[in-house]
Amino acid sequence: MSTVSTDVARILINGTWQNATPQSTFHATDPNHNSQLPQSFPVSTWEDCEAALDAASKAATELRRFPASKIADFLELYADKIEAAKDTLVEAAFAETGLARSPRLADVELPRTANQLRAAAKTCRSGNWALPTIDTQTGIRSCYRPLGPVCVFGPNNFPFAFGSVSGGDFAAAIAAGNPVIGKANSSHPETTRLFAELAQEAVNETGLPPATVQLIYRTSHADGERLVSDPRVGATGYTGSRSAGLTLKAAADRAGKPIYLELSSVNPVVITPGALNERGEAIVDDFITSVLMGTGQFCTNPGMVMLVEGDQTESFIGAVKERFASTQSGTLLSPAVAKSLGKSVTTLTSLGAELLTGGGEPEPDRCAYANTLMRIDGKKFLSDPEGFQTEAFGNASVIVVAKDVAELCDVIDHLEGNLTGCIYSANDDSEEGDVDQITFALEPKVGRILNDKMPTGVAVSPAMNHGGPYPATGHPGFTAVGVPASLLRFGKLTSFDNIRSNRLPALLQDAAPTDETMRLIDGQWRAGTV
């Protein structure tokens, strides 16, 4: 892998690292010292996007001819290379994000990233993600097919596992047979560049089309909108801020191009009186671990806790407040995150949230903000549900104290769509009536509902849904994490009606392509020949 250059970094277009067309440059920040990192990165003009789109379009056509096993080989080789380059990747990400080298980057996020790629390879190889369906009576067969070039806009908070050329959207798009145009997150461009180098090596070694993986670092907003709505694009995956995401969504929607967005979520956690009476201290521990982990910078960070008024609730709040105040605040990803967090706290307190601890201004010498706990009652929340759902991304949380379960359910009824919703309740069945009401209110608002655990763990598992109703995401039927389901976002449903057998895709021919391939044959899921 090449070392950091003092020149402007190159973009990866059609298999070649080349200079971007002249435009401005930017630098990432070392959040540990609030200082500019040396490497400069180009802001691309439309010319670069045009070159990437043209090459991706050709690669998409070529990839449609490739056997799935070759694409799976690429994903597995890339995973191996990522593991072999662990130290370099971890150092780069630490410098750009401030996330802990260990366990976070080296021992959690990097293995997860490699495993995601391998899981995607496995379903790519079997074809199971594509829901192959065969009706022998009507002579019709169907499956999901590659959709075309996928643009991936990665977020700031997972430089590996959601990275534009390494993360879940990338793995899903490639495994579904599409080339990827990665747009690096501006807070960790060097990390992304290193991944693209590894990916490009793996592309070459497995003989995939050179434009299977391409990388640009940044564009103007206008060019971003043009990119996601370009006729050559199949779809876009975006994880990031709500305002930028909605602008891209509007552009893609107008062009009829699918765009999958992960935008914002306060991830409500309900804790009943029975749970607090029974195991209040343990729940304080659970909550503190979850809400301050990674300095609260998880999409599923528990940003809102809902309680019913009472002594046990006051004890819980007191303990959390004490822990917030006595725990050193972690480093935030970038100056922008620190600034935005401060702004959200100001919004919430100016609307009337009581500041229990924290608040104030970001630290000057590093990207950091005091652990911040706010409190409102249910009535106050209901006076401005939209305002009090302002996401405070980072180490902050809002506690909503309802006067009773009915008011708590009313608060839930006024929630926007969220990624997750948790319910902690008494271990015996003494609260089942209340919990039933709470569950019934909460389930339609969230993509994943949890019992007796915090939302921050997102297992890569077939039943995982990392999605949810708008505005958590752009569509309530899709997940960004979880294999094979996450691949469906980048597939085109296609029926083959009376198609001569030699012309059918391998996945739909009478003989199954692999022993693992399961197909819905005449209404029954099974392996084997038709």
Next chain:
Amino acid sequence: MSTVSTDVARILINGTWQNATPQSTFHATDPNHNSQLPQSFPVSTWEDCEAALDAASKAATELRRFPASKIADFLELYADKIEAAKDTLVEAAFAETGLARSPRLADVELPRTANQLRAAAKTCRSGNWALPTIDTQTGIRSCYRPLGPVCVFGPNNFPFAFGSVSGGDFAAAIAAGNPVIGKANSSHPETTRLFAELAQEAVNETGLPPATVQLIYRTSHADGERLVSDPRVGATGYTGSRSAGLTLKAAADRAGKPIYLELSSVNPVVITPGALNERGEAIVDDFITSVLMGTGQFCTNPGMVMLVEGDQTESFIGAVKERFASTQSGTLLSPAVAKSLGKSVTTLTSLGAELLTGGGEPEPDRCAYANTLMRIDGKKFLSDPEGFQTEAFGNASVIVVAKDVAELCDVIDHLEGNLTGCIYSANDDSEEGDVDQITFALEPKVGRILNDKMPTGVAVSPAMNHGGPYPATGHPGFTAVGVPASLLRFGKLTSFDNIRSNRLPALLQDAAPTDETMRLIDGQWRAGTV
């Protein structure tokens, strides 16, 4: 069933047939005589929409508590009632649409409608549509859950099988556990009213919430946009004109509400020289049957035929022209369809398409237009691909004659998204090289690709895709026909993470709800207990 009243027809809100709020009225037209039918129907104000939305919202909440078997019972009972009322329904639809009583309405569309409802009932009962997924290692379980009230805007061309309270969208939305607000197509309001009466009887007899099925006839455009973007709505299904559909799409997209649209399609049919040499006359028969059936008013009507220049092509065109000219033109659905068809033909000929037969003005005494055949060459098409893809909905078709297979593929590369694409080729393998190129170009443009058959048959079968890339529909991953896949449009993906077993939905508990239920348990699709 009540007979036609001379008063303004009533709308169905929350189980009660009631007067719409004062507003203008409209009448349907008898297309056989170009005359106004006697029954007047109300154009609803927002007040009616508001009442429907409120009631639907409550019904959606109640339906989430209903066992799937009750909803399936409703669908089956409704199918029985439709069959029992066949004569009344056929007469009403014939008067409003001019479609043949037999075989079309009585023997094809009505049985299909009942069978669709029964197929939806079956997958509703088993839960198989919801892709239940269980990971025992992580303790996570997922499935699709009801999304909320669904608005259905039915098209003019299938008063039964795509009707707003009887068709595929209706069956899919209900079977997925959602109430439906039907917006009748203005060309057959009385037929829709009759269906709503039957549906309401079935709702009452099976004890579903009264607002499970509601009906309004028409709104202002502004209220339609407001309806599909209302916070209480789960999703919308729309089949109809492209311009109205895109207006609704923009409104729904802005609100983050899923909308599934079926908009327009020219359904290209490629016929190779080898196919024509071998069985040209048979293909003429196939084509004439398909293109003039139902007066060409199918979503999958073959509106564009692509040929390679040569003697066999001239013979084909000559024979088709003769058959077009000598066949009496059928009745069109409404004056609007006749007018729009004339306008499209004028657009195409003014761009330079040669009029081989037909054209002119609609007939004065009934809704009809001459069978119209137009011709252009490949070069001409490529000079204005967008213009020459103007859909001429009805009994008209455009023939594109390319100079060779390469130009033909170039034409295909310039096609918009379509529902279907057909390839007729020689029965031996003498053309496999050309066909491979053509297939490779055509497949990404269409939702369903066919060999050696015309596109107008749309079987209700698990592998059917009645969908396609934009602008054929609004999203390339979904189908409007085919059970169980069509139900996914109206489901919300939901993970249940560490949820206590007594709180899980029946579909995700250890014991499967029915013997037919197949679940993806630890990566394997199978029936039975976890």
